[in-house]
Amino acid sequence: MDIIEHGRWAAYVPQTIHPLAPPNALYWRQEETGEDWYAYSRRVWNILGGVDASGTVKLVLDAAGTVLLANRDASRLMPPVGRVIELAGAGVEEPPLGATLVDGRFIGKAGESPSAPLVVPREISDRQFFQGLALKGLITEEEAISAVSTGALPAAFETLIGQLSAADRFTARMLPSGATSFLRTNPLVDTLGAMLGMSPGAIDELWRFCGGL
Template identity: 40%
Template sequence: MSEPFLYEFLYRGRPAGSAEAPAWHVVLGQHVTPPGASAAQFVASAALTPAQAEAAGFPLAAVLAGIDAAALAGRDAAVAEAEAAREERDAAVAERDDLAAQLAARAPAAGLPAVSDRQFFQALAEGGAIDPGEALAAVMTGTLPARIEVAVAALPSAEQFAARMLLSGATAFERGHPMVAQLGAALGYDDKALDALWAAAAAL
């Protein structure tokens, strides 16, 4: 048998100036295991008058204190839940902003035009990445410079043919093409260096 607890509280107010005093009553609850039963059952009392409630150990002050404590506990739980939701939202926003910053850092510089194959290989030669003779061969016959051939050979086998077709047959190269970053990394170019290479090539 559990201890009795406050199950229901009803307060009846009166309008201002009424000669009738406000009234209240409580209903107590208790879990009781009847003889022969294996599980406890909930039992509610009848509505108790203030005097009966006080005699049962539930004076008005204790009743109101219990209601206040329950209400404050609910408020505190709601505040904690809202704070956790705010923290989760802030973490998601921070993660989104960080990802956006990373993508912006990796994106090619705005306004970089496509460059011709001649401009591309000439810029590589003038930057010392390949020999001038290799640049001429690449433009005239489509023969890939040795360093670029090594970079292509390092790609997954399923991507090598497309890379060779692009590098040997394209007449223009886009900075934003996804293969540019792959091959650039193999040649030792990071994003900033590739942007600089494209800017230099566009000026040739």
């Protein structure tokens, strides 16, 4: 299951309004790029005939990560004011309105168990990754700081990479030393995790932990 970020959205009034637009029409744009919601949603989800058939879950969250709106049809996600994210993957359920996204998990209003499955972030930053490894005791704090600031690999990484085939070592060194973010779906993540004795579920848990830092 992946969390896909679609930025923050706010209401606005376009400089030029289509002459056929109704007088009470409302408009929203992405704060980062200024792209209009109508154009963005149709470009990203290929909405045809006013219907989004992608099947993924779209959510609007407030600044605290609380779910304000949830719908599988982006054209019905109105108004998309706040942070918009998408939950993609097989068997993904809509979290309840009012639930809050905390450390990759949707928590109910009164702290009940979440009704939706645990969500694994699709991508985490290098800072989150190495900080999480240090907090879990897999590398030292000094190694984490050095990895983020200079790209130096922790000793444990060098040991693991040394066990790979010669053809894979260069790529394996380039990923952690040069990347500014890490994708959960990168095959090297599972390869190195397995060498540490971590199951895919344990790696998912590490990703959720790091994503909350």
